[in-house]
Amino acid sequence: MIIGDVPDWVRAVHEWPLSVAVRESELLFPILQTFHIFGLVLLVGVIAILDLRFLGVLLRAQAPGPLARWLLPISRWGFAVVFASGALLLAAQSASLYFNEFLRVKLLLLAAALMNALLFHTSVFRRVHEWGGAVPVPRSAAAFAGASLLFWVGVLVTGRYIAYF
Amino acid sequence: MLDQLAELSPARAIADSIAVFAGVESLHIMFIAFLGGCVLVSGLAGVGAAPRGIAPAALLQGLRWPYRGAIAGAAITGALLFATSAQKYLSNPLFTVKLILLASAIAVQVLLARSLARPGGAGWSRLFGIASLLLWLGAITAGRWIGLI
Numbered sequence: 001m002i003i004g005d006v007p008d009w010v011r012a013v014h015e016w017p018l019s020v021a022v023r024e025s026e027l028l029f030p031i032l033q034t035f036h037i038f039g040l041v042l043l044v045g046v047i048a049i050l051d052l053r054f055l056g057v058l059l060r061a062q063a064p065g066p067l068a069r070w071l072l073p074i075s076r077w078g079f080a081v082v083f084a085s086g087a088l089l090l091a092a093q094s095a096s097l098y099f100n101e102f103l104r105v106k107l108l109l110l111a112a113a114l115m116n117a118l119l120f121h122t123s124v125f126r127r128v129h130e131w132g133g134a135v136p137v138p139r140s141a142a143a144f145a146g147a148s149l150l151f152w153v154g155v156l157v158t159g160r161y162i163a164y165f
Numbered sequence: 166m167l168d169q170l171a172e173l174s175p176a177r178a179i180a181d182s183i184a185v186f187a188g189v190e191s192l193h194i195m196f197i198a199f200l201g202g203c204v205l206v207s208g209l210a211g212v213g214a215a216p217r218g219i220a221p222a223a224l225l226q227g228l229r230w231p232y233r234g235a236i237a238g239a240a241i242t243g244a245l246l247f248a249t250s251a252q253k254y255l256s257n258p259l260f261t262v263k264l265i266l267l268a269s270a271i272a273v274q275v276l277l278a279r280s281l282a283r284p285g286g287a288g289w290s291r292l293f294g295i296a297s298l299l300l301w302l303g304a305i306t307a308g309r310w311i312g313l314i
Contacts, residue, residue, distance in 0.1 A: 034309045040194075041305065045202025052231070059227040066218035071206070156198065157191040164187045 006098045014095035022092035029092065036085040042078025044152050046071045054137050054145035063132030068125075102165055106158035113151035120144035186249065193242040197305065200235035203228045204274065204301045211277045211294020213287065221290070222281045229278070236271065259314060263307035270300035 006014075013019060022028050050071050052058045059067065090097065097103050124140045131137045207228060210221035247254050254260045277293035280286035 030310060030313050034306055037194075037197075037305055037309055038302070041198050041201030041205065044198040045200070045205060047202075048199050049202045049206060049228075049231075058231050059224070061223060062219065062227060066216055070216050070219060074205070153195060156195055157188075160191040160194060161184075161187050164183050 006095050010094050010098045013091050014093075016091060018088065019091040019094065022088050029089070032085045032089050035081055036089065039078045039080070039082030039085060040156070043075050043082050044078075044156065046075045046078065047152060048149060050075075051145035051149045055142050055149075056137065064137060065129040065131065068128050097162065100162055100165065102158045102161040106155055106162065109151050109154040109158060113148060113155060116144060116147050116151055120148070186246075189242050189245050193239060193246060196235050196238035196242060197308075200232065200239055201301065201305065203232040203235060204270075204297060207232070207274065207277060208294045208298040208301075211281060211290045211297065213291060213294075225278045225281055232274070254311070257311055257314065259307050259311045263304055263311060266300050266304040266307060270297060270304055273297045273300060 022032065049058070050064075050068060053060075053062065053064050053067060090103075120141070124138055124144070127138075128141075131141075207225050209215060210219070210224050213221075215221050215224065273293050273296045277290060277297055280289035280293055
């Protein structure tokens with residue numbers, strides 16, 4: 001279903017053989033959706049634990065440094081899975097989703113989440129190995145963690161609404 | 166008067182209920198994502214994949230209440246979604262599969278926490294860790310496909 005007049009490049013993505021294959025396959029589409037959820041758990045579930053640690057909500061006895069070193073690679077794998085599956089699902093429906101406002105807001109929130117992570121990791125996060133025990137997590141790190149949680153929750157919620165509007 | 170009529174029109178009612186339904190689904194997915202994070206971290210700690218500097222038993226102890234909270238949240242939102250079309254779900258074999266996998270996964274998580282807290286329980290922890298990860302993977306997969314068959 002193509003709604004309204006979409007730009008040529010969107011139509012080209014929509015008619016791309018892989019998009020057509022995903023769209024018309026009864027198996028490929030739900031398999032990609034399943035992988036999208038696995039990736040989402042790896043990415044958001046793990047990031048949420050880390051963010052809540054920075055906020056001092058859970059695992060307070062655990063120094064954040066080793067936790068971050070362990071969990072961040074997992075979340076990057078999660079991002080790779082969620083991004084690849086999401087890109088294919090989006091390409092397959094690009095013409096019908098082009099005007100979807102929830103998708104647009106989701107992509108903005110996703111960009112905000114990634115920008116927030118980039119800023120965090122190139123600034124105060126560099127001293128993560130010093131935190132824990134007697135050294136509290138700095139407030140700026142907690143602020144980054146709080147923003148991260150809000151952005152990812154926003155991505156999840158708007159993502160769910162895309163299917164309905 | 167016409168405004169009120171518009172508020173009462175079936176279209177409006179459906180639109181509203183879709184928004185509410187999708188909202189509950191969003192919450193369900195949020196709880197599952199967080200639950201999945203807790204389970205993944207616990208399972209990896211169980212199989213011995215936690216790095217030095219992280220004590221598996223303390224990790225599971227620390228995640229116990231967040232994990233339980235996520236289970237409760239996912240169960241409550243799941244029950245709300247179930248209530249909207251109970252008959253349809255009950256006649257769906259995947260729904261039964263999902264519930265069995267979930268019950269097993271929750272039981273295995275208890276066994277995993279116990280074996281990690283016991284000295285010399287590393288062999289069992291590895292087994293329960295792998296079982297837990299596989300069962301949750303199955304439960305999430307079954308959950309996704311419930312709506313598709």
